Each structure stands twice: as structure tokens, then as C-alpha cells.
Amino acid sequence: MENRPTWQKYFMDMAVLVSSRSTCLRRKVGAVLVKDNQIISTGYNGAPKHIPHCEHTGCIRKINNVPSGERHELCRGVHAEQNAIIQAAINGSSTRGAELYCTNHPCSICAKIIINAEIKTVYIFDGYPDKLAQQLFEEADVDLILIDQDSWTLTRL
Numbered sequence: 001m002e003n004r005p006t007w008q009k010y011f012m013d014m015a016v017l018v019s020s021r022s023t024c025l026r027r028k029v030g031a032v033l034v035k036d037n038q039i040i041s042t043g044y045n046g047a048p049k050h051i052p053h054c055e056h057t058g059c060i061r062k063i064n065n066v067p068s069g070e071r072h073e074l075c076r077g078v079h080a081e082q083n084a085i086i087q088a089a090i091n092g093s094s095t096r097g098a099e100l101y102c103t104n105h106p107c108s109i110c111a112k113i114i115i116n117a118e119i120k121t122v123y124i125f126d127g128y129p130d131k132l133a134q135q136l137f138e139e140a141d142v143d144l145i146l147i148d149q150d151s152w153t154l155t156r157l
Contacts, residue, residue, distance in 0.1 A: 023053040031080035043083025069129035
């Protein structure tokens with residue numbers, strides 16, 4: 001009997017590792033973009049290249065008491081999902097038909113980007129209070145799958 005992790009566990013474990021590079025003060029998020037069981041890019045949330053990180057400037061959302069799931073435009077950071085898609089583009093890798101493994105449920109801005117990048121399946125560990133994101137995924141027929149971290153069971157949302 002083989003003792004190898006499933007593909008979902010393998011890629012989600014990597015997403016957790018990628019999240020350790022995050023510079024966000026509120027939420028550490030990692031994403032792994034996969035096509036045909038091959039990693040095409042990774043991303044974590046943090047300030048854009050060559051811009052001071054929030055640990056140096058402070059968190060605009062925290063300073064202004066912005067609740068989680070609201071006013072995404074007030075964050076100076078680039079989300080993990082966005083960074084993974086951007087890195088795929090920079091390196092010339094198509095995202096059409098890919099799968100995204102992300103430690104958290106994407107926000108509605110990321111959901112729109114994921115839909116237009118033609119990513120077909122998104123695996124997540126944790127939810128996020130953004131009902132529009134889930135609605136957009138449903139309308140675009142993107143599979144959103146919650147992975148239980150204890151049992152590694154998959155639940156289609």
C-alpha cells in the first residue's frame with residue numbers, strides 16, 4: 001500500500017507553506033496554481049514589488065476598522081490568488097482549465113479574476129465573509145471545494 005498524499009493534500013500543503021511568505025498583518029494566505037497536476041505558479045498576499053510592506057506602514061484596513069470581507073480596495077496588498085495568476089502570466093503559462101489551491105476562500109475581486117482566467121476548480125481550507133464571491137463562482141460554473149483539514153474530506157460548496 002502506498003503512503004503518498006492525495007493530489008489535494010499535496011497541493012494544499014504547499015499552499016500553506018507558500019502562505020508563510022505573506023507579509024499581511026491580518027491574514028496569511030497562500031495559493032498554488034496547478035494544471036495537469038503540475039504547479040504553474042504560486043502566490044501569497046502582500047504589498048506589490050518594491051513597495052513597503054504593511055509591517056512598515058501599518059494596516060490601512062485595521063487603522064480604519066474595516067471589517068473582513070468589505071472594502072477590499074482599501075488594502076495595499078495584492079491577494080495570493082492574484083499573485084499566482086500574475087506569476088503565471090509573467091512566465092507565459094496558460095491558466096485555462098487550471099485548478100487553484102488556496103488557504104482561504106477568494107474575495108469577490110479575486111473571484112472575478114479567477115473566472116476570467118478560466119480556472120475551473122478552486123480548493124480552499126477556510127471560508128471568507130464575501131457572499132458575492134460564492135455567487136459569482138456559482139454563476140460562472142467554477143467548482144468551489146472546501147477541504148476539511150482534519151479528515152481531508154472534500155465538500156462542494
